[in-house]
Structures are given as structure tokens and as C-alpha cells.
Amino acid sequence: MIAGLGNIYVCEALWRSHLSPKRASGTLVTKTGRPKAELLRLTENIRAVIADAIAAGGSSLKDHIQADGSLGYFQHSFSVYDREGKECRTEGCGGTIARMVQSGRSTFYCPSCQK
Ligand SMILES: [Zn+2]
Incomplete structure (x- = not known):
């Protein structure tokens, strides 16, 4: 079990696994x-x-800063997070990234290839 995995990483890991956040x-x-x-x-x-x-x-979307004071830049390589309305990057999928809000947090996923 993993406790407290950041929301961004949850979205990315579920997308890579083709698993719906509703599962x-x-x-x-x-x-x-x-x-x-x-x-x-x-x-x-x-x-x-x-x-x-x-x-x-x-990731530096909120408050992560590296030891040298510069911001992290993982957000530039998100595959699904913050990509609502954009085309899914899963090869051959063609779906559109959707967003749902759960207890104030946005979850991004592809309804076509995440089951
Ligand atoms: Zn997809």
C-alpha cells in the first residue's frame, strides 16, 4: 500500500496502467x-x-522547490494531469482527457482507454 501518493502521480500512474480512477x-x-x-x-x-x-x-505546481531554490519541472512532462479536453497520448486511443472532482481535487483520466 502507498499512503499519501500525490494526486498528480496518482493520475499519471493510473493512466499508464489504463485503469479508471473510478475502479x-x-x-x-x-x-x-x-x-x-x-x-x-x-x-x-x-x-x-x-x-x-x-x-x-x-513537481512544482504548488510548493515544491529544489534545494537550490529553483522550481521542479516534472509538470512539463505530464501525460494526463491538467490535460482536460486534449487528446489522449495512449497510442491508438484517440480519446479525450476528462476531469472529475473528488473531495476538492481534480482527477484527470481518459474514459476511452482507462477501464
Ligand atoms: Zn486514452
Whole structure:
């Protein structure tokens, strides 16, 4: 389990995994509680998104500042976050990025390829 994963990274990891933010987490495990392939893929993508963000200097949409005072620039490489109305970048998808608000936070996703 990952607690407190930033909203941006949640959006990016779900998009990479082609999983809808509306999916109930219980549908990602078998009846005996074992992780399904989708959950393993999501876990890998969460790690990858975080690694990419660190490599890019962190996200600076709100308050992240690097030790030298410069702003992070991961926001320039978002695949789905803050892209409402734009074309999905999943190859061959052709869908349009949508936004929904959950407890005051915006979640961006592609209704076409995130199931
Ligand atoms: Zn898509």
C-alpha cells in the first residue's frame, strides 16, 4: 500500500496502467486477496512515475522547490494531469482527457482507454 501518493502521480500512474480512477480497489485482487496482473502493473507504474518525477526534479505546481531554490519541472512532462479536453497520448486511443472532482481535487483520466 502507498499512503499519501500525490494526486498528480496518482493520475499519471493510473493512466499508464489504463485503469479508471473510478475502479474500486477491491476489483484489483482475486477473491483470495492475491493481486491481479492489473495491480502488479499499477504498482510498477507508480514506482516508474515517482522515479521519472525525481529524475525530472520534482513537481512544482504548488510548493515544491529544489534545494537550490529553483522550481521542479516534472509538470512539463505530464501525460494526463491538467490535460482536460486534449487528446489522449495512449497510442491508438484517440480519446479525450476528462476531469472529475473528488473531495476538492481534480482527477484527470481518459474514459476511452482507462477501464
Ligand atoms: Zn486514452
